[in-house]
Amino acid sequence: MFAKSATIAILAVAGLVSAAPAPAGTRTERDLASRTVTQTGVTHSVVAGRAGLHFDPENVVAEIGDVIEWHYLPANHSVVQSSFAEPCQPLAGDYGFASNFQPVSTGQSSQVFQIVVQDASPLWYYCAQTKGSHCQNGMAGVINQNFNSPNTLTAYKAAAALTGVSIPPSHVSGSIIDNPNPQSGF
Ligand SMILES: *[C@@H]1O[C@H](CO)[C@@H](O)[C@H](O)[C@H]1NC(C)=O
Ligand SMILES: [Cu+2]
Numbered sequence: 001m002f003a004k005s006a007t008i009a010i011l012a013v014a015g016l017v018s019a020a021p022a023p024a025g026t027r028t029e030r031d032l033a034s035r036t037v038t039q040t041g042v043t044h045s046v047v048a049g050r051a052g053l054h055f056d057p058e059n060v061v062a063e064i065g066d067v068i069e070w071h072y073l074p075a076n077h078s079v080v081q082s083s084f085a086e087p088c089q090p091l092a093g094d095y096g097f098a099s100n101f102q103p104v105s106t107g108q109s110s111q112v113f114q115i116v117v118q119d120a121s122p123l124w125y126y127c128a129q130t131k132g133s134h135c136q137n138g139m140a141g142v143i144n145q146n147f148n149s150p151n152t153l154t155a156y157k158a159a160a161a162l163t164g165v166s167i168p169p170s171h172v173s174g175s176i177i178d179n180p181n182p183q184s185g186f
Helices: 004-016 032-036 153-160
Strands: 043-048 069-070 081-083 110-114 123-126 142-143 174-176
Touching: 142 153
Parallel strands: 043 069
Antiparallel strands: 069 110, 081 123, 110 174, 123 142
């Protein structure tokens, strides 16, 4: 966890630095829409690739306005939003959040991926790495699972295991920024 002042500084950077410029006509505004929710100053860190093909923690409970920040361990993971019903593929219309692939040989990635939680509905996501079938092998996570619903992360993973191959997103949506603490261990 970061000191509150550090988190605010990160958010300031996140607001200014968007992902790589996209060609006209592609959709990149989603993270900018985060400015319409009041940010809480709370950041939840998730580590991709800790303990194998796994997000840690894979189940996060967050408030609207919280930041979710993914760090990446070796070897080459990503974070892509999907629906519950269709695991291992981007949200229909491809408008969910999506990071790029972050190849890492040792330590953790020099960049992190951030989104701001916009509403209280569950956010399902997976790693789109096809080499090694990460999503099919359980590399998936959820933010704000409804614990009274049969739509559990366990059920998502079971359905994911039955998909043939993961589908990558067509573009990045969210904030990719320099890792605020690349030397921190996980
Ligand atoms: C990371 O994985 C992606 C998707 O499989 C691939 O296109 C890319 O070449 C990989 N990068 C490295 C450095 O292995
Ligand atoms: Cu992965």
